[in-house]
Amino acid sequence: MKVNEDLSILFWLKRQKATKEGLVPIYVRITVKGGRTEFSSGKKSIPIIGMKNPQLPQVVAQIIN
Secondary structure, eight states: OOOOTTEEEEEEEOGGGOOTTSOEEEEEEEEETTEEEEEEEEEEEOOOTTOOOTTHHHHHHHHHO
8 A cells, every 4th residue: 555645634623623512613724745734624523632621521421512
């Protein structure tokens, strides 16, 4: 299998732009041959790892319902 070193795709949560409900936008960085661009995927996620929020189960229930 040949590895393509000219293309890289990175996803991360941008915690600085969290909503008051605790959702954070998922950002994408695409690098092609050294050229880089970043943008929001338009989706949001709950940052569960490292989050110490006692209201988390209530927030999840509101999102699901």
